[in-house]
Amino acid sequence: MRVRVIGGVGDLARDLRQIATQAPSDINKVVRHGVRTGNSLAKGNARASSGSHGKHYPKAFSSEMKVNGLGGLHAGEYGPDSAMPQGGMSFENGSRNQPPHNDLARSADVVGPALYGEAKRLLDRWFWT
Amino acid sequence: MSDEAAQFAAIKALLPALDIYDYGRVPGLKNVSGQINPGVAPLQYALLSIERRTVPQEGQRVGRTQRLGYRVALRLAAKSATECRVMARNVSDLLDGSSLLIAGRKSTPLHHETSTPPEVDDGYYSALHQWTYAL
Numbered sequence: 001m002r003v004r005v006i007g008g009v010g011d012l013a014r015d016l017r018q019i020a021t022q023a024p025s026d027i028n029k030v031v032r033h034g035v036r037t038g039n040s041l042a043k044g045n046a047r048a049s050s051g052s053h054g055k056h057y058p059k060a061f062s063s064e065m066k067v068n069g070l071g072g073l074h075a076g077e078y079g080p081d082s083a084m085p086q087g088g089m090s091f092e093n094g095s096r097n098q099p100p101h102n103d104l105a106r107s108a109d110v111v112g113p114a115l116y117g118e119a120k121r122l123l124d125r126w127f128w129t
Numbered sequence: 130m131s132d133e134a135a136q137f138a139a140i141k142a143l144l145p146a147l148d149i150y151d152y153g154r155v156p157g158l159k160n161v162s163g164q165i166n167p168g169v170a171p172l173q174y175a176l177l178s179i180e181r182r183t184v185p186q187e188g189q190r191v192g193r194t195q196r197l198g199y200r201v202a203l204r205l206a207a208k209s210a211t212e213c214r215v216m217a218r219n220v221s222d223l224l225d226g227s228s229l230l231i232a233g234r235k236s237t238p239l240h241h242e243t244s245t246p247p248e249v250d251d252g253y254y255s256a257l258h259q260w261t262y263a264l
Contacts, residue, residue, distance in 0.1 A: 093245055093257045094202075094204065094257065095204075095250050095251070095255065096158075096206055096250050096251055096253060096255050097152075097159070097251065098152065099176070099178040099202065099204075100178070100202050100204075100257060100259070102180065102200065102202070102259075105182075105200065105242070105243070105259070106182060106183065109182045109183045109184065109198070110183050
């Protein structure tokens with residue numbers, strides 16, 4: 001069996017017009033999901049590492065989208081909110097008296113590559129479906 | 130010697146001029162029980178910790194060997210912020226891009242991940258610097 005795919009510049013132009021309208025909401029969903037997943041992972045790490053004297057620390061974790069498409073940028077952030085009880089404690093980086101917990105850094109180890117993979121899949125989906 | 134102990138020793142070997150300790154083992158300063166360790170507290174020193182990190186599977190196999198990811202954290206402590214910054218520059222010069230040789234295996238080059246500025250820290254100034262690598 002042979003499959004022949006034929007496309008011209010007109011098809012490409014049509015696809016690009018469609019992608020331009022679809023991309024912002026797709027990218028926003030991917031970033032939003034990444035931020036929520038990162039927060040969930042970091043919160044789990046914090047629950048495991050903060051111990052009894054940091055029992056409120058994991059509850060201080062939250063996530064939010066900060067930029068929703070302004071200038072083509074979609075950005076969110078997650079982590080402990082310093083306005084919450086124990087949210088300002090220095091568990092992440094530690095101090096001379098305790099090693100860094102790296103709850104956020106360890107979540108980024110997972111979320112960073114996953115986000116990259118999602119972005120790559122988006123590109124495939126835009127052009128091939 | 131465990132892999133982690135060997136990595137600890139390899140990093141120490143890259144930084145021969147720096148007094149490097151485990152957390153709670155610094156002479157003249159508090160240990161984990163809150164008691165003072167014997168000896169005189171150093172004016173400058175570093176605390177080293179190494180942890181496994183989760184790395185994506187893709188690209189982590191070299192032949193049949195599975196590479197593991199690590200994060201090395203150095204907390205540099207000194208009596209002034211300026212000294213702390215000088216220590217950081219010297220350490221970066223020696224570690225950035227260097228590889229560790231552990232039991233005949235060469236790590237990927239140490240990749241600088243993050244640094245904090247010197248902050249007041251219980252009678253010292255200290256700053257955290259972290260690198261990642263795979264072995």
